[in-house]
Amino acid sequence: MEQLHVAANRNYYIALSASVVLTLALAAFLFPLSQALSLSLGFLLSTVAASLIAGHAVKQPSFATLIIAVGAFVWMLTLASMAECSVWQGGSLCEPVLNVDDHKYYNWALHYLNGSAPLPKVEFPGYPFIILLIWKLTGPSLIWPMVLNYFATLSAIVLTVAIAHKVVTPHVPRQARTVTLLTTLLMVLQMHWVFYGTRLLKEPLLYLSVTLTAYALIGSGSARQSHSRTHAALLILGAALMAVMRTTWMYFILLAIFLAALPRRWRREKAFFFVSSAVVLVFFVTASLFARNPASYSHAAIVQGGDVMAHQFINGTNQDIYKRLLGDYFYAPMWHRLLLLPVTMAVQFFIPFPWIGNEQAIFSSILPRANVVWYAVGAVAVFHCIFLSWRRQFSLGWLALWPALSYVIIAFLTAGTVSRYVLPFAPLFTVIAVDVILRAKDAPWKSLFRHWCCLAVIAVAAVLTVCYLIQHGALSIT
Secondary structure, rough: OHHHHHHHHHHHHHHHHHHHHHHHHHHHHHHHHHHHHHHHHHHHHHHHHHHHHHHHHHOHHHHHHHHHHHHHHHHHHHHHHHHOOHHHHHHOOOOOOOOHHHHHHHHHHHHHHHHOOOOOOOOOHHHHHHHHHHHHOOOOOOOOHHHHHHHHHHHHHHHHHHHHHHHHOOOOOHHHHHHHHHHHHHOOHHHHHHOOOOOOOOOOHHHHHHHHHHHHHHOOOOOOOOHHHHHHHHHHHHHHHHHHOHHHHHHHHHHHHHHHOOOHHHHHOOHHHHHHHHHHHHHHHHHHHHHOOHHHHHHHHHHHHOOHHHHHHOOOHHHHHHHHHHHHHHOOOOOHHHHOHHHHHHHHHHHOOOOOOOOOOOHHHHHOOOOOOHHHHHHHHHHHHHHHHHOOOOOOOOHHHHHHHHHHHHHHHHHOOHHHHHHHHHHHHHHHHHHHHHHHHHHOOOHHHHHHHHHHHHHHHHHHHHHHHHHHHOOOOO
């Protein structure tokens, strides 16, 4: 055992050194040397921190080394993302060329830092405020905010593997390493998820919030009081991140606590759930008061729909097909929108389509469209929902119900047109998929699962073919 640890430590330092050299070389190729050195320092600190979390959360000596390799891959994509919105467009890391939301966050922080940018409208200013705090120490640049996003994304992957070990490994105790490798691989290959982890957006911190919440709720029942307190602190941290990043999503944190408490855990862990719920509610109310619009208006607009939601979620020319398909969705009565749930959920699942339309073939238009692995994960998760969720010996309980209900709610509220809103729950869908895949080998539903996979491949291929033909004018829905 000692020899294994020594070998693991040696491999760890070899992997860390190689990844630093490789990423520094890429950064020096893309950016000035001084900025490349800062980027390399940020990568080193974040990767070491994430690997330490990995060593604590997953008791496998080789996992920390694996996370370094994963981190190098994600960081190289992050460097490419930073280059695309700076040097590749004639800008720089200090004067980037950004798009809609990231442009707003950057200008908001810049406005309050030195007044050199107009103040944009930002609904929830928590993320740009964090950027502002970073810039108070480092000066305005993409470097350190993107280091933070990289750390949040890598930590979310670590926590996803840790969650998988807590819920999947007991079902397949001899396949602990397979659980680690399969979960990590599925997460890294979900390019739509990884892509938003490499942008100046709040998504990486939302990833971290959801995985922290799930990890804390799974481990809160520990017999050791110190462990219970640690998980309570992690739950509060996850809730605080959500409150700051996207306040209206605090409903999902409350939903998770409610589902995890039922039906038996509430009796055993009343103090944990009561205190956690109280703190989450305080965060919710406080963050709502600091949002741009009054809390009552923001939450009412989400539920009622109408002009605000229609303008926000179905307003682009590339969404004309949805307008024709859904009609006046946000003005329709609730029962009508409920009947359209199969359509909105399907839209949310399939977009962005895995092909480039009229967009320019660049990094930001290609990477998020590599959606094949997401389609596979989603299909397996649907299998669990339909065939296993009601069978106690195969169900993952609240951990499967929470992302499923959240997915349905998001589709209902946004007409399914903002697929990135579902991305924070992708790690939990991945855990569900890993559990089903590894248990299918010896399960009585093995044959059913094989038939389901074949059916899913045919269905996904058929839907994508029809959508491609419609989008390119070969078919018409009118």
